[in-house]
Amino acid sequence: MEKTRVAIVGMGTVGTGVARLLLDHGDRLARHAGRVLWLEKAVVRDLSRDRGIDLPSGILTTDLSEVLDHPQIEVVAHLIGGIEPARTIMLQLLESGKDVVTANKALLAQHGEELFDRARSLGRTIAFEASVGGGIPIIANISQCFSANQVVSLRGILNGTSNYIISQMSDRGVEYVTALSRAQQLGYAEADPSMDVDGSDAAQKLAILAHLAFGVRVSWRDIHRQGLEAFELEDIRYAFELGYRIRLLATAQLIDDNLELHVSPTLVRIGRPLAEVRGAYNAITVVGDAVGDMFFHGQGAGQMPTASAVVADMIDTASGRTNITFRRLQLWSDRQCAIEMIPYSKTAGRYYLRFIVADEPGVLSQITGILGWHRISISSIIQHEPSENQDERYVPLVIMTHECTEADAAKAHAEIRKLPSVGMHSVRLRVYEAGH
Numbered sequence: 001m002e003k004t005r006v007a008i009v010g011m012g013t014v015g016t017g018v019a020r021l022l023l024d025h026g027d028r029l030a031r032h033a034g035r036v037l038w039l040e041k042a043v044v045r046d047l048s049r050d051r052g053i054d055l056p057s058g059i060l061t062t063d064l065s066e067v068l069d070h071p072q073i074e075v076v077a078h079l080i081g082g083i084e085p086a087r088t089i090m091l092q093l094l095e096s097g098k099d100v101v102t103a104n105k106a107l108l109a110q111h112g113e114e115l116f117d118r119a120r121s122l123g124r125t126i127a128f129e130a131s132v133g134g135g136i137p138i139i140a141n142i143s144q145c146f147s148a149n150q151v152v153s154l155r156g157i158l159n160g161t162s163n164y165i166i167s168q169m170s171d172r173g174v175e176y177v178t179a180l181s182r183a184q185q186l187g188y189a190e191a192d193p194s195m196d197v198d199g200s201d202a203a204q205k206l207a208i209l210a211h212l213a214f215g216v217r218v219s220w221r222d223i224h225r226q227g228l229e230a231f232e233l234e235d236i237r238y239a240f241e242l243g244y245r246i247r248l249l250a251t252a253q254l255i256d257d258n259l260e261l262h263v264s265p266t267l268v269r270i271g272r273p274l275a276e277v278r279g280a281y282n283a284i285t286v287v288g289d290a291v292g293d294m295f296f297h298g299q300g301a302g303q304m305p306t307a308s309a310v311v312a313d314m315i316d317t318a319s320g321r322t323n324i325t326f327r328r329l330q331l332w333s334d335r336q337c338a339i340e341m342i343p344y345s346k347t348a349g350r351y352y353l354r355f356i357v358a359d360e361p362g363v364l365s366q367i368t369g370i371l372g373w374h375r376i377s378i379s380s381i382i383q384h385e386p387s388e389n390q391d392e393r394y395v396p397l398v399i400m401t402h403e404c405t406e407a408d409a410a411k412a413h414a415e416i417r418k419l420p421s422v423g424m425h426s427v428r429l430r431v432y433e434a435g436h
């Protein structure tokens with residue numbers, strides 16, 4: 001059988017998983033690729049670090065030029081995180097004639113245009129299934145299987161670390177800091193986990209999906225995003241009491257040919273598939289105008305699920321399939337796109353509001369008055385007795401609104417916070433009701 005020589009650059013969580021699949025399941029991969037995928041080199045920074053894997057001698061190197069200058073290495077799994085030196089290394093790989101497979105969404109979301117242009121001009125390819133949704137084949141599905149459709153909306157839990165943290169906190173009562181540290185130990189988190197928990201990682205993935213599904217080229221930094229800092233354990237409890245779970249939801253929705261994009265901690269009704277996604281699992285609902293809605297669910301982070309997507313891309317690249325789709329899709333190219341972004345303030349939805357208010361006459365009417373003045377209709381209000389160790393002069397007040405614009409919700413929220421009987425500490429979250 002013919003042989004395609006491959007290399008890995010970056011042997012961390014994902015790179016090590018890729019090496020495991022290549023070395024332990026070579027026969028299976030060869031059957032699927034129609035050729036042997038032969039691991040020739042693996043580039044690391046530190047040869048002495050234990051990676052929990054025995055590599056045949058001569059594979060591990062700290063010298064990237066052993067890959068760049070190796071004329072027979074055709075496909076390289078680029079598994080370094082962050083922007084630099086990841087960007088420079090990817091350009092070097094392309095320039096030295098390698099086809100690249102990557103899981104680095106931060107890099108694609110920031111430099112997709114430059115990298116794809118360069119790959120095209122050099123006649124090379126970049127495959128990136130693992131960059132969104134870990135093991136879920138969402139890139140292939142949106143870019144190929146939905147091609148008879150106009151995608152109408154796309155909603156997903158795109159960050160495994162934050163979903164793991166929320167699940168641990170809500171289902172097991174684990175503290176935030178402990179849950180984050182477990183996510184790091186399990187290999188879910190980015191080297192800088194603040195990108196996971198502040199919504200940036202999900203925004204990078206949403207920018208990639210929005211490009212595939214709608215053709216828009218949006219900088220992930222322009223996507224409005226909030227992360228886990230926006231709520232507390234008690235919001236998880238109040239949401240549950242109201243029949244919802246909080247999930248960090250990435251939303252792309254076409255409204256009158258314009259696109260709403262944001263990443264927001266959102267109340268999702270219990271029982272809806274997105275509400276029931278636990279741990280480091282990701283899920284994405286995609287609605288196409290012909291096919292209707294589809295739900296994708298699977299492990300969105302972690303060594304072997306992500307390696308599964310990387311190796312599938314390596315097989316597609318070695319067998320020539322990537323070359324066909326890469327040329328057809330013309331991603332991050334000069335193609336014009338008529339779709340405009342809807343400013344975040346003009347998006348609409350229901351809201352969950354929580355305030356700490358003085359337990360005295362007239363406070364509720366002041367708050368409802370402000371909401372009414374901004375044309376915001378209230379769907380429900382909960383006020384609890386203070387618990388035993390709480391200051392009994394103050395009580396939590398939780399309000400669910402009917403649909404209103406983000407601008408009205410934000411203005412009303414800000415005005416309520418200025419009331420003398422309302423504490424500055426408050427929470428405002430979106431609520432997602434319809435469909436999945």
Ligand code: NAP
Pocket residue numbers: 009010011012013014015043044045046049079080081082085103104105106130131134187188189190191300301302303306
């Ligand atoms: P990681 O565990 O931090 O591994 C990154 C590896 O890159 C490290 O082993 C590091 O080497 C190596 N590296 C950094 N700079 C290098 C250089 N100049 N030359 C050679 N090696 C270099 O990260 P990871 O979790 O495997 O993630 C890799 C990529 O996949 C990231 O872009 C991440 O966003 C993405 N991703 C990760 C997951 C996941 O679940 N972990 C899922 C989907 C996508 P040392 O070991 O010597 O420090």
Ligand code: HSE
Pocket residue numbers: 131132133134158159160161162188189190196201300301302
């Ligand atoms: N840090 C990412 C996450 C890895 O937790 O989802 C998968 O992209």
